Amino acid sequence: MKYRITGKEREWAQQTWEKLEGKIAAQNERLGSKMPYIPVNGRYEDMGEEHLTWWTNSFWSGILWQAYHATGKQAYADNAAEAEARLDRALEEYVGLDHDIGFMWLHTAVADYRLTGNEQSRLRGIRAASVLASRFQPAGNYFRAWNHGEDSVAIIDCLMNLPILYWASGVTGDSAWKKLAMAHADMALQEILRPDGSSNHIVAFDRETGEVTKKPGGQGYGEGSAWTRGQAWAIYGMALSYKHTGKQEYLDASKRTAHYFLANAALADYDVVIDFRAPVEPVYYDNTAAACAACGLLELSEHVPELEKPLYVKSAVRLLQRLTERFCNWDPEEDGITTKGSARYDRASDREVPIIYGDYFLVEGILRLLEKDFLIW
Numbered sequence: 001m002k003y004r005i006t007g008k009e010r011e012w013a014q015q016t017w018e019k020l021e022g023k024i025a026a027q028n029e030r031l032g033s034k035m036p037y038i039p040v041n042g043r044y045e046d047m048g049e050e051h052l053t054w055w056t057n058s059f060w061s062g063i064l065w066q067a068y069h070a071t072g073k074q075a076y077a078d079n080a081a082e083a084e085a086r087l088d089r090a091l092e093e094y095v096g097l098d099h100d101i102g103f104m105w106l107h108t109a110v111a112d113y114r115l116t117g118n119e120q121s122r123l124r125g126i127r128a129a130s131v132l133a134s135r136f137q138p139a140g141n142y143f144r145a146w147n148h149g150e151d152s153v154a155i156i157d158c159l160m161n162l163p164i165l166y167w168a169s170g171v172t173g174d175s176a177w178k179k180l181a182m183a184h185a186d187m188a189l190q191e192i193l194r195p196d197g198s199s200n201h202i203v204a205f206d207r208e209t210g211e212v213t214k215k216p217g218g219q220g221y222g223e224g225s226a227w228t229r230g231q232a233w234a235i236y237g238m239a240l241s242y243k244h245t246g247k248q249e250y251l252d253a254s255k256r257t258a259h260y261f262l263a264n265a266a267l268a269d270y271d272v273v274i275d276f277r278a279p280v281e282p283v284y285y286d287n288t289a290a291a292c293a294a295c296g297l298l299e300l301s302e303h304v305p306e307l308e309k310p311l312y313v314k315s316a317v318r319l320l321q322r323l324t325e326r327f328c329n330w331d332p333e334e335d336g337i338t339t340k341g342s343a344r345y346d347r348a349s350d351r352e353v354p355i356i357y358g359d360y361f362l363v364e365g366i367l368r369l370l371e372k373d374f375l376i377w
């Protein structure tokens with residue numbers, strides 16, 4: 001058994017998966033290859049029409065590939081493959097692509113290749129990895145985030161894009177992509193993570209010299225705060241860089257960030273807020289951070305000695321149990337599963353709403369516990 005959970009926990013995970021699959025099946029009928037983000041009046045719209053390069057456009061495909069892997073139902077694979085083909089125009093047009101290429105093509109082309117061996121998908125994945133590689137900034141050693149603003153910035157989130165580079169090195173036998181990914185992860189260890197186990201969201205660089213100029217607050221409460229999804233990206237992202245490289249510092253960083261996250265989450269009975277350093281009132285939740293952290297903790301548990309595993313596995317179970325007890329909409333007639341995801345602290349319109357990536361990480365976390373998942377990252 002990969003994760004030592006109790007019989008009762010397994011029963012809960014199995015029942016949760018059945019409810020999740022009920023939602024996924026209903027949404028699959030309604031959505032097909034649409035690219036959902038946040039539902040409006042209980043219905044997803046197609047972000048792919050409005051904004052093909054939007055970073056969340058492939059999480060629905062990730063859910064579908066996980067569901068296909070767990071159930072063998074072809075309808076899930078068919079819609080995911082159609083969404084993958086829709087993304088070709090984004091690669092051809094190039095404009096609008098940014099550091100989030102990993103999120104977009106790991107959940108589509110790379111997942112497809114891993115599960116079906118489709119050669120066209122392999123080539124799509126390699127092209128996508130090449131575009132990400134081209135964003136590397138040698139002055140500062142980082143992948144530039146976004147395409148706007150005068151600053152050249154790197155963000156903690158980008159750790160989750162690095163696996164497409166590790167994958168590309170693996171399938172081509174060319175270590176160049178992996179070296180760039182490690183240079184970025186090393187920069188994150190130095191400049192984005194803090195010694196106490198918390199993480200900044202953003203670090204800004206002088207583009208010419210590579211010197212760090214500031215560390216603004218980003219999507220969290222403010223400068224010096226601890227945006228919880230960023231903390232979750234750090235736990236999971238560092239664990240993944242360890243998985244793909246074996247570099248001990250990445251595993252140690254994943255553990256430090258996990259301990260910081262869990263100390264704070266435990267204070268609030270594992271109901272995760274948007275920022276651990278925001279004022280106590282008002283309380284704003286972010287289910288996406290809880291679900292992503294749970295997956296990161298499960299990944300981390302796979303790389304530590306036996307005696308260390310229970311902390312991470314039991315904590316992941318608690319996070320997912322709170323999420324499914326308090327914050328899920330199981331009505332198959334309505335789109336969206338997790339109910340209180342938050343894109344950022346300072347924008348009411350996408351605070352405490354269902355967000356597709358919260359659902360993706362919930363699905364991955366539950367399937368991990370049942371050992372029915374496959375590795376997207």
Ligand code: GLY
Binds near residue numbers: 055157219229343
């Ligand atoms: N990667 C963007 C976010 O976490 O909101």
